[in-house]
Amino acid sequence: KYRQMPRSVGGLDAAHEWGAFRAMLPDLQGQRVLDLGCGFGWHCRYARQQGAASVVGVDISEKMLARAREMTEDPAIQYIQAAIEDIDFPAESFDVAISSLAIHYVERFDLVCRAVRQCLTVGGAFVLSVEHPTFTAVATQNWSLGPSGERLHWPVDDYQQETIRHTQWLAPDVVKYHRTFATYLNTLIDEGFQISRLSEAPVTAEDIAQNPGLKDDRRRPTFLLIAAVKDTLP
Amino acid sequence: KYRQMPRSVGGLDAAHEWGAFRAMLPDLQGQRVLDLGCGFGWHCRYARQQGAASVVGVDISEKMLARAREMTEDPAIQYIQAAIEDIDFPAESFDVAISSLAIHYVERFDLVCRAVRQCLTVGGAFVLSVEHPTFTAVATQNWSLGPSGERLHWPVDDYQQETIRHTQWLAPDVVKYHRTFATYLNTLIDEGFQISRLSEAPVTAEDIAQNPGLKDDRRRPTFLLIAAVKDTLP
Numbered sequence: 001k002y003r004q005m006p007r008s009v010g011g012l013d014a015a016h017e018w019g020a021f022r023a024m025l026p027d028l029q030g031q032r033v034l035d036l037g038c039g040f041g042w043h044c045r046y047a048r049q050q051g052a053a054s055v056v057g058v059d060i061s062e063k064m065l066a067r068a069r070e071m072t073e074d075p076a077i078q079y080i081q082a083a084i085e086d087i088d089f090p091a092e093s094f095d096v097a098i099s100s101l102a103i104h105y106v107e108r109f110d111l112v113c114r115a116v117r118q119c120l121t122v123g124g125a126f127v128l129s130v131e132h133p134t135f136t137a138v139a140t141q142n143w144s145l146g147p148s149g150e151r152l153h154w155p156v157d158d159y160q161q162e163t164i165r166h167t168q169w170l171a172p173d174v175v176k177y178h179r180t181f182a183t184y185l186n187t188l189i190d191e192g193f194q195i196s197r198l199s200e201a202p203v204t205a206e207d208i209a210q211n212p213g214l215k216d217d218r219r220r221p222t223f224l225l226i227a228a229v230k231d232t233l234p
Numbered sequence: 235k236y237r238q239m240p241r242s243v244g245g246l247d248a249a250h251e252w253g254a255f256r257a258m259l260p261d262l263q264g265q266r267v268l269d270l271g272c273g274f275g276w277h278c279r280y281a282r283q284q285g286a287a288s289v290v291g292v293d294i295s296e297k298m299l300a301r302a303r304e305m306t307e308d309p310a311i312q313y314i315q316a317a318i319e320d321i322d323f324p325a326e327s328f329d330v331a332i333s334s335l336a337i338h339y340v341e342r343f344d345l346v347c348r349a350v351r352q353c354l355t356v357g358g359a360f361v362l363s364v365e366h367p368t369f370t371a372v373a374t375q376n377w378s379l380g381p382s383g384e385r386l387h388w389p390v391d392d393y394q395q396e397t398i399r400h401t402q403w404l405a406p407d408v409v410k411y412h413r414t415f416a417t418y419l420n421t422l423i424d425e426g427f428q429i430s431r432l433s434e435a436p437v438t439a440e441d442i443a444q445n446p447g448l449k450d451d452r453r454r455p456t457f458l459l460i461a462a463v464k465d466t467l468p
Binding site: 082134152153156157172180181182186195196197198199200202220221223 | 452
């Protein structure tokens with residue numbers, strides 16, 4: 001089913017947060033890029049189009065990697081099957097680390113940050129997107145509906161409870177990890193990153209013109225995007 | 235009515251976010267402290283108890299300042315009537331700036347940050363609390379209620395619309411300014427601050443033991459607390 005989603009068929013341009021994510025990336029020219037949760041490899045190929053020297057895409061799903069390899073003819077892109085939090089690359093082997101909509105599937109964000117910091121150069125950027133904490137709080141991940149099915153508002157509950165959420169997203173039981181906004185940012189800071197930019201990927205008029213179904217995404221925050229840099233301090 | 239609120243009668247200990255706010259403050263010993271939106275002066279007096287060298291409290295309400303002065307016998311605390319965004323102190327005249335639950339009443343957060351940066355020493359801390367963006371999004375600022383008045387969930391709507399909210403809080407029309415999480419953090423960063431700590435003031439079991447009415451504050455984020463430092467860069 002994931003393969004049938006607009007972003008799987010149409011690539012990055014079909015994902016409404018892509019414009020905001022792209023704007024947070026540093027210049028990739030000549031950079032060694034790591035993509036955590038690379039899926040079909042869209043971001044890996046984009047990085048090379050932008051002049052990245054090399055890209056490593058990591059994903060836990062061998063199926064997704066098989067499809068990524070099918071779609072990629074570029075010896076400078078390497079795909080590796082691993083859990084994001086288990087990566088173990090040599091120190092300072094990457095200049096930029098990115099992760100698009102993968103980390104809310106990972107239980108230990110602290111381990112992800114530690115692993116990224118270990119393999120990133122000092123001053124290197126870590127740019128990530130996750131489902132927004134306001135979006136992951138309630139497991140149903142759906143609008144509160146009125147009697148005629150109209151979208152009344154977005155419900156928030158159990159916000160401070162940072163535990164598993166059993167959601168139904170393309171599959172009957174997809175486990176996600178709800179974390180608060182404070183936890184995302186404090187974990188990055190504690191693991192030696194400096195916060196450089198935030199985005200909640202506001203939907204633009206242009207987005208809505210292209211995809212009218214996005215108009216309600218102005219009413220709630222759907223995605224959280226964070227750009228951080230590896231701190232110069234030890 | 236504000237004078238009858240628990241926090242107005244009982245002071246800081248009656249405010250559930252106070253523990254989280256206090257934990258974000260730097261050591262105040264010997265520091266010159268600025269308190270923006272000081273109200274009755276509770277934080278000003280606390281700063282002096284912690285050994286602050288001097289404190290300036292700023293508030294737009296002459297009534298509140300009159301009460302603050304009544305409650306304060308300390309020549310090292312000075313109260314000044316001004317709008318927060320209009321302060322104009324000499325450069326580097328403060329080591330620490332704090333602001334508790336005042337900035338969501340101010341239209342221009344960028345001007346507040348600029349004014350604070352101007353009068354803060356390099357490396358000085360700016361610690362602020364506001365109503366949480368999830369809390370200010372819907373002007374009614376109330377739970378979604380079920381048929382028996384039970385609290386179903388906290389409603390979010392119009393999140394990306396950063397405009398005035400006409401709320402009814404102790405008075406018929408209290409104007410608040412809704413800002414997104416990204417705007418709070420990016421404005422600080424753009425104005426030359428480095429983010430050092432976030433908190434969404436989670437309610438603890440102890441809080442609930444003291445005040446059972448707080449138990450639902452686990453279900454939503456009510457407050458956003460940010461600690462930042464004035465960057466060394468120009």
